[in-house]
Amino acid sequence: xxxxxxxxxxxxxxxxxxxxxxxxxxxxxxxxxxxxxxxxxxxxxxxxxxxxxxxxxxxxxxxxxxxxxxxxxxxxxxxxxxxxxxxxxxxxxxxxxxxxxxxxxxxxxxxxxxxxxxxxxxxxxxxxxxxxxxxxxxxxxxxxxxxxxxxxxxxxxxxxxxxxxxxxxxxxxxxxxxxxxxxxxxxxxxxxxxxxxxxxxxxxxxxxxxxxxxxxxxxxxxxxxxxxxxxxxxxxxxxxxxxxxxxxxxxxxxxxxxxxxxxxxxxxxxxxxxxxxxxxxx
Amino acid sequence: xxxxxxxxxxxxxxxxxxxxxxxxxxxxxxxxxxxxxxxxxxxxxxxxxxxxxxxxxxxxxxxxxxxxxxxxxxxxxxxxxxxxxxxxxxxxxxxxxxxxxxxxxxxxxxxxxxxxxxxxxxxxxxxxxxxxxxxxxxxxxxxxxxxxxxxxxxxxxxxxxxxxxxxxxxxxxxxxxxxxxxxxxxxxxxxxxxxxxxxxxxxxxxxxxxxxxxxxxxxxxxxxxxxxxxxxxxxxxxxxxxxxxxxxxxxxxxxxxxxxxxxxxxxxxxxxxxxxxxxxxxxxxxxxxxxxxxxxxxxxxxxxxxxxxxxxxxxxxxxxxxxxxxxxxxxxxxxxxxxxxxxxxxxxxxxxxxxxxxxxxxxxxxxxxxxxxxxxxxxxxxxxxxxxxxxxxxxxxxxxxxxxxxxxxxxxxxxxxxxxxxxxxxxxxxxxxxxxxxxxxxxxxxx
Numbered sequence: 001x002x003x004x005x006x007x008x009x010x011x012x013x014x015x016x017x018x019x020x021x022x023x024x025x026x027x028x029x030x031x032x033x034x035x036x037x038x039x040x041x042x043x044x045x046x047x048x049x050x051x052x053x054x055x056x057x058x059x060x061x062x063x064x065x066x067x068x069x070x071x072x073x074x075x076x077x078x079x080x081x082x083x084x085x086x087x088x089x090x091x092x093x094x095x096x097x098x099x100x101x102x103x104x105x106x107x108x109x110x111x112x113x114x115x116x117x118x119x120x121x122x123x124x125x126x127x128x129x130x131x132x133x134x135x136x137x138x139x140x141x142x143x144x145x146x147x148x149x150x151x152x153x154x155x156x157x158x159x160x161x162x163x164x165x166x167x168x169x170x171x172x173x174x175x176x177x178x179x180x181x182x183x184x185x186x187x188x189x190x191x192x193x194x195x196x197x198x199x200x201x202x203x204x205x206x207x208x209x210x211x212x213x214x215x216x217x218x219x220x221x222x223x224x225x226x227x228x229x230x231x232x233x234x235x236x237x238x239x240x241x242x243x244x245x246x247x248x249x250x251x252x253x254x255x256x257x258x259x260x261x262x263x264x265x266x267x268x269x270x271x272x273x274x275x276x277x278x279x280x281x282x
Numbered sequence: 283x284x285x286x287x288x289x290x291x292x293x294x295x296x297x298x299x300x301x302x303x304x305x306x307x308x309x310x311x312x313x314x315x316x317x318x319x320x321x322x323x324x325x326x327x328x329x330x331x332x333x334x335x336x337x338x339x340x341x342x343x344x345x346x347x348x349x350x351x352x353x354x355x356x357x358x359x360x361x362x363x364x365x366x367x368x369x370x371x372x373x374x375x376x377x378x379x380x381x382x383x384x385x386x387x388x389x390x391x392x393x394x395x396x397x398x399x400x401x402x403x404x405x406x407x408x409x410x411x412x413x414x415x416x417x418x419x420x421x422x423x424x425x426x427x428x429x430x431x432x433x434x435x436x437x438x439x440x441x442x443x444x445x446x447x448x449x450x451x452x453x454x455x456x457x458x459x460x461x462x463x464x465x466x467x468x469x470x471x472x473x474x475x476x477x478x479x480x481x482x483x484x485x486x487x488x489x490x491x492x493x494x495x496x497x498x499x500x501x502x503x504x505x506x507x508x509x510x511x512x513x514x515x516x517x518x519x520x521x522x523x524x525x526x527x528x529x530x531x532x533x534x535x536x537x538x539x540x541x542x543x544x545x546x547x548x549x550x551x552x553x554x555x556x557x558x559x560x561x562x563x564x565x566x567x568x569x570x571x572x573x574x575x576x577x578x579x580x581x582x583x584x585x586x587x588x589x590x591x592x593x594x595x596x597x598x599x600x601x602x603x604x605x606x607x608x609x610x611x612x613x614x615x616x617x618x619x620x621x622x623x624x625x626x627x628x629x630x631x632x633x634x635x636x637x638x639x640x641x642x643x644x645x646x647x648x649x650x651x652x653x654x655x656x657x658x659x660x661x662x663x664x665x666x667x668x669x670x671x672x673x674x675x676x677x678x679x680x681x682x683x684x685x686x687x688x689x690x691x692x693x694x695x696x697x698x699x700x701x702x703x704x705x706x707x708x709x710x711x712x713x714x715x716x717x718x719x720x721x722x723x724x725x726x727x728x729x
Contacts, residue, residue, distance in 0.1 A: 016538065040539060041335055048329070161289060169290055170300075177549065179299075179358050
């Protein structure tokens with residue numbers, strides 16, 4: 001769905017199902033250098049299982065225009081303004097209008113940090129957080145930051161190598177014929193110059209999780225982690241889980257890109273959270 | 283040894299890409315999933331698979347676990363985001379074109395193409411409203427000049443046989459991209475072991491897997507590889523990919539699958555509706571061959587080069603068409619495009635024309651006379667007496683084929699044995715040529 005925010009075009013994936021004001025809403029936030037297509041299977045699944053799916057391209061990513069958002073706080077603020085607009089009864093959207101029902105925010109990597117920041121900003125507006133490939137602090141090594149800043153191919157290689165489990169780097173995709181590593185590389189290559197570096201720098205710099213977690217409170221977060229994730233290693237995941245008193249689900253043979261590496265395991269983990277009675281359509 | 287982060291190497295991918303040991307049986311080799319269809323664990327999963335909301339296999343015309351390993355392996359070897367296998371190289375070419383080109387569409391193609399491809403573009407696709415303009419593949423400006431508003435793709439081969447014209451992929455890709463078009467490249471004769479065209483600018487890469495990729499000559503198959511770099515939406519010429527498709531849940535393939543949009547449409551429409559599917563048995567055979575591609579291609583190349591050198595100095599040979607020869611028009615270009623070698627399929631011209639060609643072919647003992655290339659065994663064909671036998675000498679020359687032209691596909695035998703076989707066959711051809719010349723001289727003297 002194409003719309004406009006801050007005088008810039010924004011694209012929002014819906015899983016190709018129109019929204020209904022009676023359904024709960026599931027927001028899916030992609031990570032650094034990626035776009036909404038990383039959620040394609042999950043977006044289409046949950047859109048067909050009672051959820052309004054909102055999977056935006058961050059500004060300067062995918063089909064969205066505008067300037068890249070350089071801080072996690074700016075991302076959270078932008079997302080709230082986007083959601084407010086999508087709920088506005090006076091504004092018609094291609095896909096309908098979001099209702100005021102329960103809101104679950106799921107974020108991957110950088111999107112996970114933005115999700116936590118959103119929760120800190122409006123703790124009562126979010127029913128649950130689902131954080132995938134998440135850790136805190138989300139430090140990014142100088143070699144990766146430098147390579148991203150210089151738009152060097154090495155940045156793509158580091159993310160795709162460290163971001164995938166050993167088995168995934170060789171391949172064994174259940175979605176026939178697709179190379180998950182080369183697909184991830186192609187997505188990163190599509191981002192405009194400077195965007196990947198801005199994303200990574202925003203992750204590296206964010207220090208707001210403690211305050212956000214304090215505001216959001218305990219026991220409303222699930223973290224889905226890959227056992228071979230070298231982009232957000234387990235130490236950071238454990239720390240973030242501690243701040244949010246989160247339940248952690250660890251996926252076997254899985255790196256940082258769990259939506260493409262282990263789509264079925266990721267679906268099961270998310271479905272277990274979203275099956276909560278509180279989210280059922282009346 | 284210092285070692286930074288690195289992707290698995292080409293040789294490793296050729297053996298492992300796309301497959302893990304079978305989780306149920308522990309089988310190390312890829313099992314042949316000889317099943318037409320796959321059981322849905324419940325109704326929800328069934329609906330989700332049909333909606334492309336979960337990953338998995340439904341029906342082997344569209345995807346199959348054995349074939350999927352081959353697809354992912356070829357995608358990995360080519361550096362593409364996805365691959366789709368088909369029943370043959372020609373089936374892959376048809377799906378590749380039909381995915382983005384409808385009635386009223388137009389193709390700009392190299393005039394130096396495999397005969398089957400030439401036939402498809404010249405005679406068959408026009409029946410369905412798709413026209414082709416053929417151009418000199420050595421002239422990138424000729425591609426540019428032939429592009430029309432209704433053009434949907436530029437088509438060429440990495441090396442064109444029989445004369446081994448080498449495509450300047452970056453320049454032709456730049457021409458195509460400037461017009462908002464993809465470069466679709468048949469790389470059958472080079473394989474990813476010698477050249478990775480996506481890295482050079484090609485957008486869709488095609489292979490007849492029957493040839494060097496399989497290498498053993500026991501299974502027919504084809505594949506298309508989606509490079510994932512072409513911006514179908516920005517081009518504005520491809521509503522098949524960037525607008526809802528009523529034939530598949532109203533799916534906008536770019537919107538949903540981003541870089542893999544083309545491959546997904548090729549599978550969801552091309553395999554589903556045209557049905558030229560690769561069988562799992564053939565996929566298994568092709569996987570066995572692919573495992574040794576990195577070992578085979580350097581040997582094919584080195585033996586071919588030895589034979590080129592022999593033929594270039596041999597009596598009875600007028601000219602050898604291989605970029606290794608300094609006088610070949612693409613000698614310098616081949617060094618840039620194909621630093622690992624310009625393949626193992628080439629042609630040469632015998633003194634003595636059609637009669638010498640026939641005698642030469644009949645005298646060969648190790649080379650197999652048949653209509654194929656890219657086998658582990660060395661192959662030979664004389665176009666003037668087989669594939670083009672209905673043409674007279676003038677028509678042959680118009681097609682760039684002299685009456686004495688012979689095409690070789692150099693295999694993996696001992697190079698000395700191949701040279702010996704060629705030597706004795708050349709002696710026979712020379713006798714025939716000599717006899718023909720004497721007869722001609724006698725006839726002239728008598729007259």
